[in-house]
Amino acid sequence: MRAAVAFLTPFGGAVAPGRTTLRWFPLVGAGLGAVVGLVWWGSSHAWRGALVPAALAVAADLVVTGMLHLDGLADSADGLLPHLSRPRRLEVMAQPDVGAFGLATTAAVLLARFSALASLRPDVALVAGVWCASRSLMLLGPVALPYARPTGLATAFLGDRPRVTAGIGVLGLVAGAALAAAGRGGAGVAGVGGLVVAGVALGALARARIGGYTGDVLGAGAVIGETVALLVAAARW
Numbered sequence: 001m002r003a004a005v006a007f008l009t010p011f012g013g014a015v016a017p018g019r020t021t022l023r024w025f026p027l028v029g030a031g032l033g034a035v036v037g038l039v040w041w042g043s044s045h046a047w048r049g050a051l052v053p054a055a056l057a058v059a060a061d062l063v064v065t066g067m068l069h070l071d072g073l074a075d076s077a078d079g080l081l082p083h084l085s086r087p088r089r090l091e092v093m094a095q096p097d098v099g100a101f102g103l104a105t106t107a108a109v110l111l112a113r114f115s116a117l118a119s120l121r122p123d124v125a126l127v128a129g130v131w132c133a134s135r136s137l138m139l140l141g142p143v144a145l146p147y148a149r150p151t152g153l154a155t156a157f158l159g160d161r162p163r164v165t166a167g168i169g170v171l172g173l174v175a176g177a178a179l180a181a182a183g184r185g186g187a188g189v190a191g192v193g194g195l196v197v198a199g200v201a202l203g204a205l206a207r208a209r210i211g212g213y214t215g216d217v218l219g220a221g222a223v224i225g226e227t228v229a230l231l232v233a234a235a236r237w
Contacts, residue, residue: 001027003016004017004023004025004027005024007021008025008028008032009065010065010068022142023168025138025139026168026171026175026176029132029133029136029138029172029176030175030179032061032064032131033129033130034131036060036061037126037127040053040054040056041053041122041123043056044122050118053122054115054117055114057117057122058114069223072215072216072218072223073102073216074098074103075095075098075220076093076214076216076219076220077102077106077220078093078095081101082099082101090214109223112227113230117230117234120233120234123183125188126188127183128179129177130191130230131226132175132176132179133176133192133225133229134195136169136172136176137173137195137196137199137222137225138221138222139168140169140170141213141218141221142165142213144203145206145212146212147212173196184233187234191230191231191232193232194229195225195228195229196225197228198221198227199224202217203217
């Protein structure tokens with residue numbers, strides 16, 4: 001549990017992840033979503049309108065995740081989107097700077113998240129459910145895809161029993177959908193469905209362009225999945 005917190009947030013101390021760390025991702029995700037949802041809900045009682053609470057919720061997510069997943073999104077965009085060779089894509093994703101593809105993608109995703117939250121009634125259960133589902137999807141990535149690098153931090157996830165990991169991931173998605181449904185009904189469930197579709201699409205793109213997943217791809221999948229889920233939940237149903 002502590003290793004999962006340390007991997008997904010700036011908290012938890014310097015704890016190296018292990019083979020079973022992935023199993024705690026859904027629970028940690030639900031906790032992070034609950035914090036973001038509480039900030040969103042609480043600020044809606046302190047400020048008029050929907051804009052400030054939505055902005056504070058986006059900011060709260062950046063704080064509790066340490067922008068780690070957003071960094072993964074930027075690196076993945078710089079590596080997966082341009083026309084590059086496979087080795088060059090991995091080199092670009094390993095560099096600390098952010099290019100035009102990463103900057104544009106990050107700005108668009110943050111704007112979409114803010115707009116979706118501003119269009120919704122603040123609800124803790126919805127955010128907790130979506131965040132739980134996004135970390136459950138991160139758990140399924142190493143089960144479904146090979147690791148794209150010979151070495152790296154995410155190699156620690158290799159070797160766990162795939163059936164157990166996959167089962168926990170599916171249970172996490174179901175739990176996330178149930179929480180989202182408690183907050184937004186059928187729209188919440190549809191949002192989690194959109195999250196899964198977005199995650200599968202990103203996984204297919206990563207498999208085609210770099211041969212599998214990296215830690216950056218896992219983080220990007222969480223951010224993109226959450227954003228799609230919020231947009232779907234905010235649609236007119």
